[in-house]
Amino acid sequence: MKELRYFFTVIIIFVSCSVFASNAKDPLPSWNNSTSKQRIIKFVESVTNIKSQSYVPKAERIATFDNDGTLWVEKPMYPQILFSLDRMRELADLHPDWQTNQPYKDILTGEYKNILSNNAEIMFQESVKDMSPEGYKSIAYNWITENKNPRFNKAHIELIYQPMLEVMDYLRANGFSVYIVSGGIQDFIRAYALQAYKVPDEKVVGAVFDTNYKVTKDNEPYLVYENKFLIRCNYEGKPEAIHMFIGKKPIIAFGNSNGDKAMLDWTQSNDQKALMLLVHHDDAKREFAYDVNSKVGTFPKSLFDHAEKNNWQIISMKDDWKVVFPFELKKMNKKLLEAQHE
Amino acid sequence: MKELRYFFTVIIIFVSCSVFASNAKDPLPSWNNSTSKQRIIKFVESVTNIKSQSYVPKAERIATFDNDGTLWVEKPMYPQILFSLDRMRELADLHPDWQTNQPYKDILTGEYKNILSNNAEIMFQESVKDMSPEGYKSIAYNWITENKNPRFNKAHIELIYQPMLEVMDYLRANGFSVYIVSGGIQDFIRAYALQAYKVPDEKVVGAVFDTNYKVTKDNEPYLVYENKFLIRCNYEGKPEAIHMFIGKKPIIAFGNSNGDKAMLDWTQSNDQKALMLLVHHDDAKREFAYDVNSKVGTFPKSLFDHAEKNNWQIISMKDDWKVVFPFELKKMNKKLLEAQHE
Numbered sequence: 001m002k003e004l005r006y007f008f009t010v011i012i013i014f015v016s017c018s019v020f021a022s023n024a025k026d027p028l029p030s031w032n033n034s035t036s037k038q039r040i041i042k043f044v045e046s047v048t049n050i051k052s053q054s055y056v057p058k059a060e061r062i063a064t065f066d067n068d069g070t071l072w073v074e075k076p077m078y079p080q081i082l083f084s085l086d087r088m089r090e091l092a093d094l095h096p097d098w099q100t101n102q103p104y105k106d107i108l109t110g111e112y113k114n115i116l117s118n119n120a121e122i123m124f125q126e127s128v129k130d131m132s133p134e135g136y137k138s139i140a141y142n143w144i145t146e147n148k149n150p151r152f153n154k155a156h157i158e159l160i161y162q163p164m165l166e167v168m169d170y171l172r173a174n175g176f177s178v179y180i181v182s183g184g185i186q187d188f189i190r191a192y193a194l195q196a197y198k199v200p201d202e203k204v205v206g207a208v209f210d211t212n213y214k215v216t217k218d219n220e221p222y223l224v225y226e227n228k229f230l231i232r233c234n235y236e237g238k239p240e241a242i243h244m245f246i247g248k249k250p251i252i253a254f255g256n257s258n259g260d261k262a263m264l265d266w267t268q269s270n271d272q273k274a275l276m277l278l279v280h281h282d283d284a285k286r287e288f289a290y291d292v293n294s295k296v297g298t299f300p301k302s303l304f305d306h307a308e309k310n311n312w313q314i315i316s317m318k319d320d321w322k323v324v325f326p327f328e329l330k331k332m333n334k335k336l337l338e339a340q341h342e
Numbered sequence: 343m344k345e346l347r348y349f350f351t352v353i354i355i356f357v358s359c360s361v362f363a364s365n366a367k368d369p370l371p372s373w374n375n376s377t378s379k380q381r382i383i384k385f386v387e388s389v390t391n392i393k394s395q396s397y398v399p400k401a402e403r404i405a406t407f408d409n410d411g412t413l414w415v416e417k418p419m420y421p422q423i424l425f426s427l428d429r430m431r432e433l434a435d436l437h438p439d440w441q442t443n444q445p446y447k448d449i450l451t452g453e454y455k456n457i458l459s460n461n462a463e464i465m466f467q468e469s470v471k472d473m474s475p476e477g478y479k480s481i482a483y484n485w486i487t488e489n490k491n492p493r494f495n496k497a498h499i500e501l502i503y504q505p506m507l508e509v510m511d512y513l514r515a516n517g518f519s520v521y522i523v524s525g526g527i528q529d530f531i532r533a534y535a536l537q538a539y540k541v542p543d544e545k546v547v548g549a550v551f552d553t554n555y556k557v558t559k560d561n562e563p564y565l566v567y568e569n570k571f572l573i574r575c576n577y578e579g580k581p582e583a584i585h586m587f588i589g590k591k592p593i594i595a596f597g598n599s600n601g602d603k604a605m606l607d608w609t610q611s612n613d614q615k616a617l618m619l620l621v622h623h624d625d626a627k628r629e630f631a632y633d634v635n636s637k638v639g640t641f642p643k644s645l646f647d648h649a650e651k652n653n654w655q656i657i658s659m660k661d662d663w664k665v666v667f668p669f670e671l672k673k674m675n676k677k678l679l680e681a682q683h684e
Binding site: 059133177186187190200201202204208210211212213215219220221222223230231236237239240243244245246247248262265266269 | 401475519528529532542543544546550552553554555557561562563565572573578579581582585586587588589590604607608611
């Protein structure tokens with residue numbers, strides 16, 4: 001037994017060192033040295049090398065990332081939906097009519113798995129109704145940091161992908177402007193994006209609720225959400241929003257589902273060298289495995305075909321990522337420390 | 343005569359030196375040393391001094407500038423209106439019905455002075471109809487750099503305010519993010535904002551036409567304007583757009599008319615120290631003099647009162663600015679060089 005423990009300690013030290021000791025040189029330590037990693041690094045080196053024919057000036061180094069399923073876990077259901085459902089349940093006491101009126105009754109009593117996209121829209125609207133963006137963001141932040149994903153028993157803010165954090169850092173360090181372009185609600189993402197991804201408010205593009213500017217009796221101005229979407233940022237809405245918010249085409253874009261296809265096509269149409277990547281959730285052991293038949297984060301056969309035809313890179317969670325979540329790094333660190341103190 | 347010429351040469355050298363020699367130290371050389379300049383510098387020094395109680399971290403140093411009348415000349419008529427009118431005249435051959443149908447007939451035959459805001463909206467729509475943002479920006483850029491303001495016989499892109507260029511440079515050098523927040527059309531401003539103001543596309547907030555994402559037969563994606571406004575960015579629309587595009591309140595904001603009041607109120611409601619400024623066009627000799635009764639860039643009595651009550655700074659073009667336009671600097675430089683070579 002003692003020999004076995006010794007053996008494992010050595011293995012852990014060896015693995016940990018190989019992950020961390022090379023940190024200074026390796027910008028993507030949580031990635032295995034497979035094609036995905038190689039293509040990302042080769043691309044960045046090529047567009048930042050002023051002697052390269054593919055050189056792109058800093059101002060045009062735009063990177064866009066989808067959020068749900070690309071930067072954080074979207075299963076078993078989009079956190080935005082779970083949050084809005086919780087919010088409606090909290091508000092239900094103020095709306096006795098919801099107990100009998102549809103679709104409210106179905107929403108409150110139903111399983112989240114059965115929530116239709118129509119009902120999702122109503123839930124989103126109810127979850128922001130009469131609120132200021134600041135008030136909404138504060139409630140959303142508490143939920144994102146406290147409510148737990150049932151599969152992992154971890155808060156949603158912990159369930160972000162360590163390899164993608166490294167890519168964002170790597171791109172920023174190379175002069176890229178890193179944006180989130182998500183079908184989720186802009187202010188929901190803003191509630192946690194700076195803390196989780198180091199992405200500031202002005203670089204979060206998402207679905208936008210119309211707001212109304214008002215003034216209190218004491219002449220204090222404030223904004224309040226109107227009960228309707230001003231911008232939907234999914235499918236074709238992504239390039240449209242990219243034009244409005246950024247005004248330039250990305251040169252690198254990450255997605256994971258059909259909702260990201262137009263954004264990646266738009267990126268590919270850039271006159272500059274461009275790289276398009278899709279995260280494939282093929283890791284049931286460490287996260288989830290889903291694609292063609294999933295209602296959440298649908299990755300249909302047609303998208304696989306389109307990606308192959310256009311030389312887009314499919315990122316395999318299973319094969320390309322050494323670790324999935326930041327807390328796995330902490331675990332590894334802890335083991336390393338324990339090993340050193342034995 | 344010779345003595346007189348000698349005398350003037352000395353004066354020119356003296357004046358020029360006093361303007362330019364101090365450039366290295368003085369961030370705002372085109373400003374007289376009056377209250378406006380002093381307040382801007384005092385404000386910037388205070389929010390950037392980490393030991394100051396008013397210190398503001400870089401990420402929150404948001405500066406917003408109105409465009410028409412704040413950064414460039416808006417008289418005798420907003421350039422956007424003149425451009426759209428020219429555009430409609432160009433397109434008139436393709437629309438024989440415009441010769442008889444209203445309001446097109448009035449627009450095409452009328453004086454720009456009589457164009458009502460309703461008609462302005464129709465003109466804007468016609469000027470973008472069926473176009474891609476890239477195509478529109480290219481036509482707008484040509485117009486802005488070629489069409490001349492009748493008063494100055496200079497292209498519109500030359501009629502930007504030198505003192506404001508210096509303020510923008512000064513703010514950027516002190517870690518501010520400098521945005522334009524204008525009632526004008528976003529892509530019209532983007533057509534020249536980088537060249538004129540060093541403000542990149544992603545920092546131009548303005549009125550937005552809805553776009554549609556389409557794909558050609560050859561699978562090339564493109565955007566085309568829809569014939570309707572998605573976002574209007576004037577009056578209360580300015581703080582609403584600031585929330586959507588930036589997500590943070592400005593700490594310094596510049597405007598020149600009633601359309602900027604809400605933006606400045608919004609800025610003042612910041613928890614951080616904030617400075618609000620309004621350009622007053624009181625210089626008929628060098629530019630234009632207008633305020634209360636002007637239909638373009640209306641600066642009503644109520645705004646003067648509101649500004650005074652709230653300690654907003656009124657910038658007097660006549661008293662606060664040594665020069666108005668960049669080409670005056672060039673003239674001055676030329677005189678200086680000529681004087682040196684005599």
